[in-house]
Amino acid sequence: MKKIILVLILIVSILSFANVRIKDISDFRGARDNQLFGIGIVTGLNGTGDSGNIPSEMLNNLFKNLGMQIKNQITSKNTAVVIITADIPSFYKEGMKLDVTVSAVGDSKSIENGVLIQTPLYGADNNVYAVAQGNVLTGGAEVKSTNLQKKYKVSGYIPQGAIVEKEIPANIVSNNTITLNLKHPDFSTAARVSMAINVTFSDKISKAMDSSSIKIKIPDVFYDDVVSFLALIEEIEVQPDVKAQIIINEKTGTIVLGGKVKLADFSLSYGNFVISVNDGSINGNPATIDNVIAALKASGATPQDIIAIIQNLSKAGYIYGEVVVM
Structure with a gap:
């Protein structure tokens, strides 16, 4: 009952602000995107693929590090070697899908209408976190106009083209505290965020550590419900300072x-x-x-x-x- 009353008080207090939500100017430390990459093959091209020559020794070494033997294997003009990149947001679980970008690395003229063969996507730790596959899109229909740039055909994307196979652990709670990181560090904004949190909860649970970080202690009443506490923090509104x-x-x-x-x-x-x-x-x-x-x-x-x-x-x-x- 005490927790419900506190939540209602906090909601009324939050609505009294009229500026910008904390969630729109900051992120929780420990919850961030991670970059994934992979090297694969796009097939189904209409004679616009690679000639079969790997462009550099660096790429050859990259293939070897990933356990791939591609050199001298790509001899069909209907295939192309590509690099696949994607960002995996924090808290993404197995089975969720990601958008991927596909870019030719050889001398392919176009990967338009090609199909990416199933490709593992690696993280910085060289572990596989997703697999990508699907039809490559390079944009809208070709429009002939002197005012428009020609469509770029050696880079494309696959919407929802990767499936997450392994979750990247994210831990935002440390010693019963959380830390907010401002997207645009500023001492004035950090101080205002800390003050707004303390005023909202009627307790000094927050302290600005520097121009980008605000450390917040989780109240005892939210000890077993951190998600609700984080949701309330995100909805508090402040007026960020803007640099002249x-x-x-x-x-x-x-x-x-x-x-x-x-x-x-x-x-x-x-x-x-x-x-x-x-x-x-x-x-x-x-x-x-x-x-x-x-x-x-x-x-x-x-x-x-x-x-x-x-x-x-x-x-x-x-x-x-x-x-x-x-």
Whole structure:
């Protein structure tokens, strides 16, 4: 009865927040995806397969390590040697299915419409955790257009093409505690998450260890029901802090603004453009980077002009935030 009352109180408390769920910005330590890989053969190709020459000594060694003798065996143009990759999420059990990616490693022209022969998929410990098999898909129908890129035919995928044969153990509880890892480490966000958990449970069960980790003690009332405790933790909402950042892609002329990017007062002359920020305002509007960009656009500045101006302002120290150029 005490546990039911506590759960109801926690649910009411959780609903009082209006920000982002903890489950959307963090993961439990010990519960993570693992990468699987394998080398197999795709058959059923219409003369677009390998010529029979393994492309490198490295691949030959890889085949030998996996106990495969492929060299000089693939002589049909209707077959191709491929590498298969997949991610297996934590807590996946035997019999569950995974999507797999299939990529040609030889000189095959296309693996479209091919069939992958049953292939074991290995983990980093060289143990088999899944087997893959099925029809390889390389995308939609070929569309002839000058505006579209040609379909890439030497890489494809098999939806639900692998069956899990062995579960990868995952242990998220250690000494009656669990640890949250933030997807984007930040001291402010870690502190807020810890505080929100303590407020929700009306007890100091959580502590931020650094910018990415928050350690949480499991209350005695949830000792035999950790899953319910984890579910409640996931639904608590907090306001993550966002770093003041400007991301620039020079190739596409794209500018992405994040966080509270503030500006110092400045005067700038660039080509035919003259911009001034005085007493924290520009043309009567608050001096924010997006208002500066709007003013530049209104003056006829191109994306390249705007990017150059932002970079110069950053170098001069007038932008209080990080500028990342891609």
